[in-house]
Amino acid sequence: MAVKKSLRTRLRYIEFQLLSAQPVSEGVEDRLRVHLQKSLGMHNAPKLKLLSFDKECKGLLRCDAGSFVAVRQALLFLYDKDYRIKLLKSSGTIKSLSDEE
Amino acid sequence: MSNYFDFHVNFDWKNFSLEGYSKVFFPNIISGGNRYDPNKVNIAYVGDPEKPLPPKYDLVNFRGFAVNIDKLAVMREKGRAVEVCVSDVKQALNGGRIHQARFFCSALHSYRVPFVLTSGASTIYEVKSPKEMAFIGEMLGFTQKEALNSMSETASEILGDKGWQ
Numbered sequence: 001m002a003v004k005k006s007l008r009t010r011l012r013y014i015e016f017q018l019l020s021a022q023p024v025s026e027g028v029e030d031r032l033r034v035h036l037q038k039s040l041g042m043h044n045a046p047k048l049k050l051l052s053f054d055k056e057c058k059g060l061l062r063c064d065a066g067s068f069v070a071v072r073q074a075l076l077f078l079y080d081k082d083y084r085i086k087l088l089k090s091s092g093t094i095k096s097l098s099d100e101e
Numbered sequence: 102m103s104n105y106f107d108f109h110v111n112f113d114w115k116n117f118s119l120e121g122y123s124k125v126f127f128p129n130i131i132s133g134g135n136r137y138d139p140n141k142v143n144i145a146y147v148g149d150p151e152k153p154l155p156p157k158y159d160l161v162n163f164r165g166f167a168v169n170i171d172k173l174a175v176m177r178e179k180g181r182a183v184e185v186c187v188s189d190v191k192q193a194l195n196g197g198r199i200h201q202a203r204f205f206c207s208a209l210h211s212y213r214v215p216f217v218l219t220s221g222a223s224t225i226y227e228v229k230s231p232k233e234m235a236f237i238g239e240m241l242g243f244t245q246k247e248a249l250n251s252m253s254e255t256a257s258e259i260l261g262d263k264g265w266q
Contacts, residue, residue, distance in 0.1 A: 019226060039194070073240040076233055077191055084226040087233065 010065035014090045015097050016075065018057040020083040028053050032061070032078070039074035046071055051094075060094070103249070105231040106256040108142045108160060109186055109219035120230045131155050142259070144184055147172065159259055160184040160217060166193060166205035170212070177214045182255055185209075187229060187237055188221030206241040217259070218251050 018024060029050035037045045046067035053059040063071045068090070078085045091097045104123035117125045129141035137143050137157040145155045148164035154172060161176060162184040163169065176183060185206065193202040209216050218238055222228045229237070231252055238248025 021226070069239075073236055076229070076237055077194055079191075079226055081224045082226055084228075 012065045012068040014061045015088040017086045035078050103253040105252045109221045111223040166201045168208045182215040182217050186221040
């Protein structure tokens with residue numbers, strides 16, 4: 001049964017780049033998820049999916065639109081002396097992100 | 102287009118213009134006997150509520166985000182600014198004291214004390230662009246416009262007072 005448009009979960013796609021002094025090992029999605037759960041707590045932990053992560057350390061993250069601001073703020077604190085997440089673009093559709101490239 | 106400044110950078114950051122800054126500063130920290138240096142941005146670290154503010158400073162950093170209403174009132178009267186350093190906010194977040202940082206920022210907002218957002222970066226990976234700083238300011242209870250104005254207009258006034266613009 002089709003969901004009414006106004007009731008559909010609106011999604012937000014965030015394009016980011018992981019800048020790191022060390023080579024990036026696997027498990028980026030898990031680390032992101034752990035960090036967001038730690039920052040936002042169990043109650044507010046958003047639904048998150050890492051859609052892609054390439055060799056240039058550019059990734060595409062999907063979250064729901066309601067928690068977008070909280071996810072963005074939490075990602076800004078995922079950094080240390082030898083790595084950092086740089087937020088590139090965000091959009092409601094993957095097409096608009098890929099069209100802009 | 103506004104000029105953005107980062108008053109607290111702890112390393113020799115050459116490519117700051119790529120992140121959107123007009124200039125960044127390696128500050129002189131006033132604590133434990135250090136004196137005002139007219140050639141640098143002077144940030145006074147204030148921790149003890151009993152001790153008075155130093156006679157001369159450009160910015161004040163309240164250690165541990167301790168709210169001291171008397172000192173905030175003095176700073177508002179004199180038109181001096183408070184430093185809100187992102188690396189201190191990160192330490193508070195990791196130490197479970199982010200509520201203290203937010204309470205401090207809401208006190209700055211309530212008492213209309215001018216403030217300047219700084220990164221406190223020690224390496225290239227700790228730097229933040231002005232837009233990212235605005236998002237962090239939003240988390241602390243300011244609007245994005247207030248956060249950006251702190252790094253442009255308030256910072257420009259401090260530089261103007263020092264005769265650097």
